[in-house]
Amino acid sequence: MNEQHQEEMELDKARDRFITEIANNVHLYDITNSIGRLYGTIFFAEKPMTLDEMSESLGMSKTSMSTGVRALSEANMIEKAWEKGVRKDLYRTNPDWYKSFSTVFIKRWSQSAAKNHQALCDTKQKLQELSKNADSEEVKHKASLDLEKLRSAEAYYEWLNEVISLFETGEIFNIVPKRNEPSQKV
Structure with a gap:
């Protein structure tokens, strides 16, 4: 050889x-x-x-x-x-590896965040109804506690949407700059 x-x-x-x-x-x-x-x-x-x-x-x-x-x-x-x-x-x-990551990040997290936020809103609505209208005081109490738990989840999804927005606008690169790399020659 x-x-x-x-x-x-x-x-x-x-x-x-x-x-x-x-x-x-x-x-x-x-x-x-x-x-x-x-x-x-x-x-x-x-x-x-x-x-x-x-x-x-x-x-x-x-x-x-x-x-x-x-x-x-x-x-x-x-x-x-x-x-x-x-x-x-x-x-x-x-x-531009950053662009491909951003594209996938935005797509995957936007979809997931939207689905989870919708589930949160549906759950919140049902829990609010239960906390006001349930006959059982125990169910009302548990629903109220669950609503408190959902507040932190809601804050998280608001934060996540802000992060997604940073990627959509490209502002993320002002916070975490792209590294200089040699351009690919073809």
């Missing part, structure tokens, strides 16, 4: 270490392990890739690649690229 081949194998091994970790943790973005491997493949590609190139590189169907590209695009993890003379769609990783 020649030296260049050995070095290329070491390069692939180093890349695979990062790709494997990304794939193992990308579920946090509501993305599957295989789509995480796709992301890693695109990340280390020397140039933007077509669906055919992705399919060949990963040994998966073009349909799977299309599904993966859609999921990664929705999470702002990849973006379309343009190359003179190439008619097929090309994709590369979005160099």
Whole structure:
């Protein structure tokens, strides 16, 4: 085995270490392990890739690649690229990792916070009715105690909505600045 081949194998091994970790943790973005491997493949590609190139590189169907590209695009993890003379769609990783995190954070937490807040409001309404209208003094008392507990939960959801707003407006980066990173060259 020649030296260049050995070095290329070491390069692939180093890349695979990062790709494997990304794939193992990308579920946090509501993305599957295989789509995480796709992301890693695109990340280390020397140039933007077509669906055919992705399919060949990963040994998966073009349909799977299309599904993966859609999921990664929705999470702002990849973006379309343009190359003179190439008619097929090309994709590369979005160099702004902060944007992809913000997109997923906003989507997931907004949905969860909205559902939880609605449940809180429904529960609060029922507890208020019980604390006023129940025949049992014990039920009235318990409902009143539960309403007190819900006040802290309500304060939490108000705070969470403020945090979500910081991400939506980008103000979070005034509080916790982005780290300077070299721009990705493609």
